[in-house]
Amino acid sequence: EAQVTQNPRYLITVTGKKLTVTCSQNMNHEYMSWYRQDPGLGLRQIYYSMNVEVTDKGDVPEGYKVSRKEKRNFPLILESPSPNQTSLYFCASSLGRAGETQYFGPGTRLLVL
Amino acid sequence: DAKTTQPNSMESNEEEPVHLPCNHSTISGTDYIHWYRQLPSQGPEYVIHGLTSNVNNRMASLAIAEDRKSSTLILHRATLRDAAVYYCILNTGGFKTIFGAGTRLFVKA
Numbered sequence: 728e729a730q731v732t733q734n735p736r737y738l739i740t741v742t743g744k745k746l747t748v749t750c751s752q753n754m755n756h757e758y759m760s761w762y763r764q765d766p767g768l769g770l771r772q773i774y775y776s777m778n779v780e781v782t783d784k785g786d787v788p789e790g791y792k793v794s795r796k797e798k799r800n801f802p803l804i805l806e807s808p809s810p811n812q813t814s815l816y817f818c819a820s821s822l823g824r825a826g827e828t829q830y831f832g833p834g835t836r837l838l839v840l
Numbered sequence: 841d842a843k844t845t846q847p848n849s850m851e852s853n854e855e856e857p858v859h860l861p862c863n864h865s866t867i868s869g870t871d872y873i874h875w876y877r878q879l880p881s882q883g884p885e886y887v888i889h890g891l892t893s894n895v896n897n898r899m900a901s902l903a904i905a906e907d908r909k910s911s912t913l914i915l916h917r918a919t920l921r922d923a924a925v926y927y928c929i930l931n932t933g934g935f936k937t938i939f940g941a942g943t944r945l946f947v948k949a
Contacts, residue, residue: 770939772937817883825870828889831885834883
């Protein structure tokens with residue numbers, strides 16, 4: 728089944744403790760992206776990647792890192808999480824060409840204490 | 841970056857058609873118009889997309905204005921399962937993507 732998977736789905740952590748949220752897709756998509764969703768603010772793009780080793784900032788990249796060493800994986804790294812990074816995170820992938828659909832993962836709900 | 845404007849919320853009766861509008865006055869010639877919807881506790885899912893011509897699929901229809909500055913998502917017969925937040929976004933080659941606040945659709949039985 729074609730899908731985007733995220734792990735973990737739920738995470739509670741404390742301020743400053745490094746964490747990684749994994750994202751994997753099995754559709755051979757070139758384009759992958761991370762979003763965060765907060766009440767009243769909708770979905771905001773954090774980072775995106777057009778292909779292996781090619782990444783760029785979205786609208787809200789501060790406090791996040793990403794890497795794209797393999798086509799199928801696009802982990803989101805929070806080196807020193809803070810409470811304002813408490814949010815619902817979505818990973819998405821697509822073929823990347825104009826007009827192509829983005830497929831979204833199920834989401835990761837993060838609480839930073 | 842091109843942005844879209846949608847009403848915050850709309851209501852519909854079950855089994856009736858719904859027209860969800862979207863304004864995108866700064867659209868460029870290469871921007872595709874995409875619609876996604878987000879059901880409660882789920883990630884966004886694709887609904888439909890188009891460039892210039894009207895489009896139909898099994899979920900909905902997309903009507904695009906001749907000047908491309910606006911579009912309308914049409915659900916032909918709303919069901920309770922269509923209650924969701926609908927997002928209209930512009931997409932050029934799948935790069936930077938900007939979601940607006942979307943339209944929350946309420947469907948009354």
